[in-house]
Each structure stands twice: as C-alpha cells, then as structure tokens.
Amino acid sequence: MASVASLPSLFAAEDSTLFKQIKMKGVKALVDSGITQIPDFYIKPVEDRALEERPLVDDQVPVIDFSGIYDPVSRSRVVKAIGDACKEWGVFQVINHGVPKHVLQDMIEVGHEFFNLPLEDKMSYYSDDLSQPVRFGTSYNPAKETILEWRDVLRHPGSISPEAVQLWPEKPESYRENTTNYLKGAKVFAETLFAALSESLGVQSDYLQNILTEMMFGINYYPYCPNPDLTLGLSAHSDASGITILLQDQIAGLQVLREGRWYLVQPRSDAFVINVGDQLEILSNGRFKSVEHRVTVNKEKTRISIGILCVPLGDTRIAPISGLIDESHPPMYREVIFKEYLGHYFSKQHNRKSSIDSVRLKF
Numbered sequence: 001m002a003s004v005a006s007l008p009s010l011f012a013a014e015d016s017t018l019f020k021q022i023k024m025k026g027v028k029a030l031v032d033s034g035i036t037q038i039p040d041f042y043i044k045p046v047e048d049r050a051l052e053e054r055p056l057v058d059d060q061v062p063v064i065d066f067s068g069i070y071d072p073v074s075r076s077r078v079v080k081a082i083g084d085a086c087k088e089w090g091v092f093q094v095i096n097h098g099v100p101k102h103v104l105q106d107m108i109e110v111g112h113e114f115f116n117l118p119l120e121d122k123m124s125y126y127s128d129d130l131s132q133p134v135r136f137g138t139s140y141n142p143a144k145e146t147i148l149e150w151r152d153v154l155r156h157p158g159s160i161s162p163e164a165v166q167l168w169p170e171k172p173e174s175y176r177e178n179t180t181n182y183l184k185g186a187k188v189f190a191e192t193l194f195a196a197l198s199e200s201l202g203v204q205s206d207y208l209q210n211i212l213t214e215m216m217f218g219i220n221y222y223p224y225c226p227n228p229d230l231t232l233g234l235s236a237h238s239d240a241s242g243i244t245i246l247l248q249d250q251i252a253g254l255q256v257l258r259e260g261r262w263y264l265v266q267p268r269s270d271a272f273v274i275n276v277g278d279q280l281e282i283l284s285n286g287r288f289k290s291v292e293h294r295v296t297v298n299k300e301k302t303r304i305s306i307g308i309l310c311v312p313l314g315d316t317r318i319a320p321i322s323g324l325i326d327e328s329h330p331p332m333y334r335e336v337i338f339k340e341y342l343g344h345y346f347s348k349q350h351n352r353k354s355s356i357d358s359v360r361l362k363f
C-alpha cells in the first residue's frame with residue numbers, strides 16, 4: 001500500500017492529522033507538496049476502480065448538431081435526436097450550441113488560474129458544508145468520506161445578477177468577466193435546450209424552463225496523479241440536477257455507464273456534454289434516465305471541467321409530470337421537495353444512483 005512517510009513540509013510528518021489537513025487544503029496542495037505515491041485514503045476498493053473494465057475508446061455517446069434547432073424544417077429531427085439520447089444514454093454531446101469557442105477557452109483558462117492561486121486565497125472560500133452557496137472544497141463530501149476523491153472544486157451560484165456576482169471570487173482578475181460571459185452564453189443555450197426537451201416529452205415548450213430556474217456553477221480540478229489506476233477523480237454517481245451542462249477540457253476522463261458498460265465521453269473542445277440529472281428522470285417518469293458517470297485521473301496531466309447544474313428552487317415539488325402518467329405508465333417515483341432530495345444527496349458519499357432509488361416507488 002502507498003505510504004505518506006516522505007511528505008515534505010506543507011504536510012509535516014509530525015502532523016498526525018494528514019487526512020484532516022488534506023480534507024481542507026485539497027488534493028492540489030498534496031500534489032504540490034511533491035508526493036510520489038498517493039496516500040492510502042485515496043485508494044479505492046478494487047471493484048470501484050476503472051482499471052478492470054477499460055471503457056471503449058470509440059466515441060459512441062451521441063453527438064447532436066444543435067444548429068438545426070432554429071430551422072422549422074430540421075427542428076423536429078434535432079428534438080427527436082435529443083429525446084432518443086435522453087432515453088437511451090442519459091447523456092449526449094452538443095455541437096454548434098452557439099457559445100463562441102473563445103468564451104469556452106477563456107473559461108477553462110481562468111479556471112486553471114483560480115486553482116493556481118496561493119492556497120490562502122482559495123481557503124477564504126473554504127467550507128465542508130455542501131449546502132454553502134459559495135465554496136472551495138475538495139473531494140466530494142469529505143465530512144462523510146473515508147476514501148477521498150482526487151478532485152478540488154469551486155462552486156457558486158450561476159446567476160449573473162450584480163448581487164450574485166459580487167459573491168464570486170475576486171481573483172484572478174478576469175474571473176468575474178470570463179465567468180459572466182460563459183454563463184450568459186450557456187443560459188441562452190440552456191433555454192433553447194429546455195424547450196427542445198419539453199417538446200420531446202410532449203409538454204408545453206416552457207415547461208422545464210419554469211421548473212429549472214436556477215443554475216449552480218462549478219469548476220472541477222483534477223490534478224495529475226502518481227497512481228491514477230488506484231483512485232478516481234469522482235466515483236460513480238448521477239447528478240442531483242435536472243440537467244447538467246458540462247464543458248470538459250482536452251484531457252479524457254469522463255466515463256458514462258450504459259447497460260453495464262463504461263464508455264468514454266470523448267473530449268471535444270467545441271462541445272457541451274449534457275447529462276440528464278435525477279430531477280429530470282423523476283419529472284419524465286423514468287422516460288429519460290439520469291446517467292451514472294465517473295471521472296478517471298491522469299498521470300501527467302491536470303484535467304479541468306466546468307459544470308452548470310440546472311436545478312429548481314429548493315421548495316419546488318418534483319413529481320412525474322401528470323401527462324406522462326396513464327394506466328400503462330403508472331408513477332414510478334414519489335413526489336419530493338427538491339431541498340429534501342438534496343438533503344439526502346448531500347448526506348453521504350457518492351453512491352451511484354442511491355438518492356433516486358430512495359424515491360422510486362416499488363411495485
């Protein structure tokens with residue numbers, strides 16, 4: 001097993017609370033301290049590692065060209081492709097989404113700059129309380145984990161109102177400007193996507209837009225790792241959101257589960273990755289499936305991804321849409337208030353689809 005005996009000063013040997021230290025300072029600080037082996041508390045059980053079943057290298061996750069969405073003739077074809085992908089995969093990539101490439105690149109760049117700030121700057125946003133709206137943290141839910149995830153994270157609300165923006169990090173200098181530009185573009189795209197998803201479900205086109213009114217923004221930072229096969233950036237989970245809009249950089253790492261097999265989501269600098277989250281699985285009465293996914297890490301390269309969780313307000317009641325229930329399609333999930341769902345989701349470590357399983361009706 002790996003040992004931490006030779007860690008230099010940031011995590012001094014006499015510090016018997018290394019685990020506690022890393023749970024605050026994060027995995028980048030650990031890597032920057034010069035480790036050559038990962039500590040034991042990053043080593044995943046063999047059955048959870050990505051080593052055993054290498055994902056297919058071929059890109060088989062659907063890639064959907066969004067440009068046809070504005071053309072009345074091709075719109076129905078794009079809507080159908082989106083609906084099919086949500087049913088069969090719970091994930092797809094979107095190209096020609098309308099957000100300029102330089103806006104995406106600037107977002108990734110400023111994400112790197114944020115995590116490269118001195119630790120003190122990042123620590124001013126530190127919290128281990130997942131419900132804190134603005135938060136620098138590490139792993140997924142360190143207060144509940146015995147084995148950590150190889151990731152640091154910055155989270156904050158995705159609203160670009162002046163009151164919200166002033167809660168965001170002030171450093172690096174271009175953080176607020178780049179993130180505002182990114183979120184502005186992503187919001188226009190999200191509204192068009194929600195309309196397409198609503199149409200695909202056969203409900204009025206503003207149906208999902210009226211439910212998924214909030215955006216939670218996050219930057220995931222996965223430093224290079226001396227023993228990538230022993231750990232994971234994120235363990236298998238589905239997202240608690242309605243929809244997640246993800247931008248990944250050029251480093252492969254995101255894998256999705258479909259019919260018992262893991263597939264790589266091939267990095268494409270021009271694409272958004274769209275995940276169906278648990279709330280959309282419930283609303284669609286199981287017609288759309290939230291996708292189980294995980295992230296692997298890399299020996300040489302640091303990976304970054306930008307996530308927007310499109311979510312309801314906390315008090316929103318989420319239940320299968322009544323138009324999707326009939327004699328042959330009985331409700332598959334009980335009604336749940338979104339903040340209670342999140343309470344369950346945040347009360348544990350990542351555990352596959354256990355939160356949605358807790359609201360599934362048994363027959």
Ligand SMILES: O=C(O)CCC(=O)C(=O)O
Pocket residue numbers: 218220234239246248253254293295304305307
């Ligand atoms: O980094 C990725 O590609 C995925 C991130 C993710 O799954 C999450 O933030 O929930």
Ligand SMILES: [Fe+2]
Pocket residue numbers: 237238239293
């Ligand atoms: Fe996720």
